[in-house]
Amino acid sequence: MTTFSAISGLVGGALIGLAATFLMLTIGRIAGVSGILLNTITPSDTVGRSWRLAFVLGLPLGALLVTAIGLKDWSNISFPAGLQTMIIAGLLVGAGSTFGSGCTSGHGICGLARFSMRSLIATTIFITTAAATVFILRHVA
Amino acid sequence: MQIIYSLLAGVLFGAGLTVSDMVNPARVLNFLDVAGNWDPTLIFVMAGGLAITALGYRFVFRRSACLVGDKFNLPTQQRIDLPLVGGAAIFGVGWGLAGICPGPALTDLMTLDPKILLFVAAMLVGMMGVNSWQARAAVTKSLPDHT
Secondary structure, X not given: OOOOOHHHHHHHHHHHHHHHHHHHHHHOOOOOHHHHXXXXXXXXXXXXXXXXXXXXXXXXXXXXXXXXXXXXXXXXXXXXXXXXXXXXXXXXXXXXXXXXXXXXXXXXXXHHHOOOHHHHHHHHHHHHHHHHHHHHHHHHO | OHHHHHHHHHHHHHHHHXXXXXXXXXXXXXXXXXXXXXXXXXXXXXXXXXXXXXXXXXXXXXXXXXXXXXXXXXXXXOOOOHHHHHHHXXXXXXXXXXXXXXXXXXXXXXXXXXXXXXXXXXXXXXXXXXXHHHHHHHHHXXXXXXX
């Protein structure tokens, strides 16, 4: 069970929006996590690797910061999927976001904010297939 | 300077995912479970993120350049093609299986939970696999035609 929380959702979302705006303002880049991560590990772009690695490291640091100032309780957070499911899900998320040129952040936030038709289509599709997957797992299987 | 800016952006992004509880797979799965105990929090995260980013981008794009470097790096692809549609569909299935997408996955590394380490490792394998396949396909395509 999770309890719906509009305020923390909006505040957290606004922080994400500020981060995306800030990255565009300062270094002119889209805050798409899958693309940034992919270009951190592929050898094609050595020049751009350092800023990407810094962004990737910033993500867990942000979580640490929020926790350190006492705004986050992790005790009720767990990973419900089993080990095998985690592997399959990780593979699909990695492969799918690479084929589809983006994930929830790149398409769902940055792309939609630029009114990109590709991002609108991608976001609609992945929310639909994700909801269908959960429906099958929880209500059919 | 680039590194400091992007580190700050990453910290802010990770903080947002943490405050909004998007780092909690159960929260995400309960949003995706429209037929169950539906938790609409994710919509508010997207709405907040989208509103600020759309407004912020409008302001940023009035400038002729970003603060560091000369130009804004924006996607130029416009075509709705099979990789986009198929990739998004595959991505969604993975997202629905575990309730984790790339941003929260990396943010959750803070917990050092073996399960999330496994997920991130598998995600990297998926990314690199498709990436090298795409690179090979691009090379084959650019080879001269011998027929």
